Every structure is written in C-alpha cells, then in structure tokens.
Amino acid sequence: MTEPRQQSAKEFNEAEAIERAKHGDAHAFQALYDKHKRRVYSLCLRMTANTAEAEDLAQEAFLQLYRKIATFRGESAFSTWLHRLSVNVVLMHLRKKSLPVVSLEETTQSTEDESPKKDFGAKDVMLAGSIDRMHLRRAVDSLPPGYKMIFVLHDVEGYEHNEIAKIVGCSIGNSKSQLHKARMKLRDLLKADRAVKAGRSKAG
Amino acid sequence: MNCVELQHSLAEVEDASTAEQRAHLRTCPSCAALVKELNLIASAAGDLREADEPSPRVWNNIEATLREEGLIRPAPRHIPSSFGARWGTFGWLVPAAAMLLLSFGIYLHQQSTKPTNIIARQAPTYAPNVATADLNDEELLQEIADNSPAMKTQFEENLRQVNESIRDTQGWVRESPNDAEARHSLMDAYQQKSMLFEMAMDHTLP
C-alpha cells in the first residue's frame, strides 16, 4: 500500500493497472487491452485465418479474463494467464466447428505428400536469409488446421511440447511429429512461393 | 542413417543434435540445407506473434459489455494523470512521504476495526486530519509563496485536486464503511496528499 506513484504517467505499470481494473477503472481495462491486444488477436487470426472470427475470439478472450480479474493474485504472469486463456477460447471454437485440432494421422506414418522425394518443382529454390513475414503468414494460413495449431503454439507462441500436449490433449510425440510436418509443409509452400516469384521475374 | 531416416528423426530431435544425425549432416549437403531451412522457418515464426492489430470495434464491444455487466464502475473522480506525472520527478521524496503515510495507515486501521464508530461520528469528523493538524493548507501555501513563489500556482491546483479527491472518497467510505475498495481509494488519496505536503515542505526548506 505504500507503493508510490513513482513512474511517469507514460510508463505502463501492469500491476497497478490490474489493481485499478479490479476496482472497475475503465482506463485500466483499456490499458491492459492495448498492451496485449496484438498478441491475442494475432494468435486468433493465425488459428482461424479469418479476421471477423479472430476479432470475435479476441473479444471473448479478454471478456473472460476481465470477468475473472478479481481472482488474479499475481502468482503467475498476467500475460501467461491471458494467452493460455486465449488458446482455450480458440480451441473451444475450433472444436465447436468440428475442425481437427490435431491431425488424426498416425505419427509414424509418412504419406506421399510428406515423403522426402516430393519437391513441388521447386528443387533449386533455397530458403536463405530472412523469410518475408507476409509470405510466412500466407503459408501458415494455408496449413491444414491440425498442423497449424501445433506450429502456432510451438514456433509462434513459444509453448513447449509437454505444455502443448496438455493444452491440446495429445501425446508429446504427436505434438513433435505434427510440428515437424508443419515445418516441412511450410518449407514446401515457401519454396513454391519463391519459385513462382523467380519464374515471374525471369519472364518479366 | 540415410536421408529418409534423418528426416524422420527430425520429428523427435528437431535440432539435429544427436551423434547419428550430425554424422549424416556432415556428409549430406541436401539434408544439411533442409535442417537449416527448417530452423529458419522456426525462428521467423516469432515475427508473427504480434503481427496484426484488431480493429477498434473489438475494444468498443469489450467496453460496452464491461459496462453492461457492471465490471466498469463509475469511480470517484480521479486525480488527473498530469497530476500523477508531476509526482514522477519527485520520486526521491518517497521515503519521507512514507513516514507520513504510516500515520494515515494506523488511523485507517483503527477506524476499520470499529465501523459503527464511523457511522456514528458522521461526516466532517471522519477525516484523519494528520495533515491539517500539523500543517494547515493555507499556511503551507503561504510558506511556498514566501520561499518558492514560482511553485505556488501549481501547488494550489494540486491541493485543490487532491482535496476534491479526498472528499469524493470520504463520501464513498461513508456510504459503505466496510467496503475495502473504498478505504483503499481513500488511502490512495491521502497518499497523494501526504506526498504533496512532503514535496512542499522540501521546497520551503532554506
């Protein structure tokens, strides 16, 4: 209670904002929203590839969180809490739409599509340097839902396989295998993208 | 280990760190390139974490729902943020101000253990007049005017705001004497006032 208002008004103090939100302060709710909106919304958008759906889900995630904010005691980070909750909201949504959260394939089975020989006619194209964000975004959008979920949770959001297994309800091996397949698929998609671009610039 | 085996093994050990994997990668440029590309994809993925911005519609809906559900409450008037910002430059005064706060804290604690007393005593006598007992607002302003005239207007305005805020929260505490939030807000207001006095006293020192 003796914590003074030392920081300038510009500097965002999350703990204070949380306390104020508990007291019903509209500005505090908005400040917390502004700080986390991009991450929550981007997560929802990656998973759904649909802006309207993603906005509805982001809204739902924040509302669920705000309704429980009085119970927040700060034993885990606020952002961890929020992102875990957002993932749950998205998962619930996907399940309602009966989209496979994890691919039903056997983890050991390699389909022709994923066989190492398959090359999409982009054999010579190498992914080097940096990957353009727009291209990666488009490639992730076109991943099958099962691959996408694991890829977004692991490589975008930074969850570990054991956490993903718990969140999604699959085995750790399944999570690892899906991630590998997702990356392989993305590599194909990005290479195909580059091959098309290279072809175009040669032609033009 | 051949190429197919290596690719399958990457699902289990993605960083290709086992002895077998490394042995194959040393002799196979195409698998080495594959591993490099997969790592590139994994590291680029982090860029998508905060890549997109939701439309303003999202916050508007959230705010409307919070108001509807009573989670956003009309709070007692807050001290404007510019007031808070000015505190920032006087952060080094905090330890002294904390001493003053201690006396407020003790007072509030005594009060909160006997809420019926608050109701019985009613309005004007409720305020813990630590500040006004030791130092009258007017006297303080006079001191500032004498020793630091440039600061007087600002202190006057700050005092007005903080007193207003105290009045508001006192009203709230009076309405709901057992409301912890109300007392918390009142503490906040006193905290601001104690810091204001502390700041002022410092400016009036020779």
Ligand SMILES: [Zn+2]
């Ligand atoms: Zn090889």
